[in-house]
Each structure stands twice: as structure tokens, then as C-alpha cells.
Amino acid sequence: MNSTHFSGPLRPTHVVTCFLSQDNGQILIVQRSQRVGSYHAHWAGISGFVEQNVTPDEQALVEIGEETSLQRDQVRMLRRGAVVEHIDEELGRHFYVHPFLFAVLAPEHIQTDWEAVNMRWIDPKDLSNYQTVPKLQEAYTSAIHGETVA
Template sequence: MAAGSPERRHVVTAFLRHGDRVLLVRRSGRVGTYQGLWSGISGYLEDADPLDQARREVEEETGIPSAVPRLVSAAPPLEIEDAAVGRCWVVHPFLFEVDDPDAVRLDWENLELRWVRPADLGEYATVPALAEALAACLEREAAGG
């Protein structure tokens, strides 16, 4: 890494959708970054396929078995530089459909959840570029995958 270049970290963000709403979760004070902000289900990309990691994060953070949510779309990775934390996040966004929104049981990583319309995302203090990541998934869905 060149001097002054932000550290690059690959992460996954999984959006869960039920009907016309997507799940937002508010990050707890026990996570490493962006405590108190709203996000999708997310986590560091470990030594795994991004889709597999997204499914694992969904299961860990919501209690919904990884095989249950149906993959709707996978958008190309987005690069998001955040000078405040000295990182360039490479976000791998996914959109899943769930049948039972009441099945979500949050773990320690998140404090609360809300099912919101995508158009209302701007009303929440979110992690950087969350709306862009969701928009990329929705555009990919509209394009057929």
C-alpha cells in the first residue's frame, strides 16, 4: 500500500426485502466501525465467496437460515473511500427476498431493526453509500439479475 493510500477492506452488504420494504439495522456500540448508524446486514469478506459470506452474515445477524432468503440480485462491487476511518471499502452488495419479516432475530451486532421503503432511506443516518449499494442491487434486478 502506497503512503497515504487508505487501507482496502472487502465487505459484503446483504439487503433483505419483504414486499416493498427493505431491512435496516442499527449497528451496536460493540462493532468496530459506524456504531449507531443504520445499515444492511454486513460483514468483512473473509476467505469465502462473497455470496457465501453474505448468506453467512444473514444467518449470524438475523437468525434466518442461510438457505431461506432467495437471492434477487448481486451488484458489482462498489469502492467507497472514507477518509474518516482511513479505509477504502470494497462493498459487495446483494439483495435477497424473505417471506417472513417477523423471523428476524438480531444478534449483538445490531440494536434495532426497521423495515423501510427504499425511497425513505435518506431519512436515516446510514453507513457511507448505503443508498448507492441498494440502488445498484435494484438496478441489477431491473436489468434481469
């Protein structure tokens, strides 16, 4: 067995990934800093761990506020995707990714925090050109095909 692999049961880990979109169809991706726990320098949506006793919907809004400085009235949840699973044996985690699609009403107000070193608005079809966190494309597909949020 490879020594870099975690041994023991995988820890179930629920995370949210939020895709922020503009009217022109572009989505925001951020490049993860060296200060985050995993996947350094990889591109991702706005994401974070789902805290205990917090719903994924609520956690999504918390993460957007923390990582982009956008207030709740500056975004609108459009869709909630089906959970995307990812097993990372090196981290010893079984990730359950809760994907969301949000409209950004005030993109000029975005200011990223310490978790990101870079941000870009991209055409979603260009996602494959970036080194992303695992399953980001699948999470995006799930979000855009997810249930519409009233």
C-alpha cells in the same frame, strides 16, 4: 494535515451489504451497536467483512445467518449488484462494498444479534431519512439494478 486522518496507504477492505426485502417492497435496515468497529448508531443493511478465501455470495449468506438468525432456506438471493467503492481516510480503508438483494421468506423469524440495537422495515425511498453508513443508498441502487441470480 488533520490529526484525525489516517496516514499511510489505505487498506483495501471488501464487505458485503445485504438488503432483505419483503413482498410488499419494504427492506430491512438495522442500527449498528456501539460494539461494532465503525459507524456506531448508523443504519445499514445486513453487512460484514468478506473473509479470506470466501466468496462475497457465500459471505452474504453467512452474515444473514449470524445477524438475523435466518436459515439459508428462509432467504433467496435475487440480485447481485456491482461493487460500490468508498474511501474512509479516518479509518484508513478503501471499502469495496458488494451489494445483494434477498427476498425474505420468513420475516417473522428474524432475530438480530449484538451487532444491531434496532431494526426497521422501511420503504426504500425513505432511506434518505436515516443516518446511514456511507454509500448505503448507492449500494441499494446497485443491488436492485444488479444481475439477476438464478
